[in-house]
Amino acid sequence: MNDSMETTKTTTKKKNRCYFCNKKIPLVMRGTPCQCGHEYCSEHRLPETHNCEFDCRSEHLKNAESKIKAMKCVCDKVNRV
Ligand SMILES: [Zn+2]
Numbered sequence: 001m002n003d004s005m006e007t008t009k010t011t012t013k014k015k016n017r018c019y020f021c022n023k024k025i026p027l028v029m030r031g032t033p034c035q036c037g038h039e040y041c042s043e044h045r046l047p048e049t050h051n052c053e054f055d056c057r058s059e060h061l062k063n064a065e066s067k068i069k070a071m072k073c074v075c076d077k078v079n080r081v
Pocket residue numbers: 018019020021022023040041042043044
């Protein structure tokens with residue numbers, strides 16, 4: 001008895017279109033999505049031109065935080081010695 005285990009195929013066609021203006025993206029430009037995960041045409045590649053959802057400020061904050069933590073660590077060590 002073979003159970004017909006049908007793997008639900010989700011036919012997700014890659015659209016290769018600019019997420020912002022829906023223009024076709026030339027082959028050369030494909031494969032390099034923005035940090036927000038969407039692909040854009042040459043006009044809208046820059047985060048400013050497509051109102052990028054990617055919050056670079058929070059990323060910056062994260063980086064700054066980890067840097068501060070690292071610095072504190074160093075300070076603690078210095079103080080102990
Ligand atoms: Zn576009």
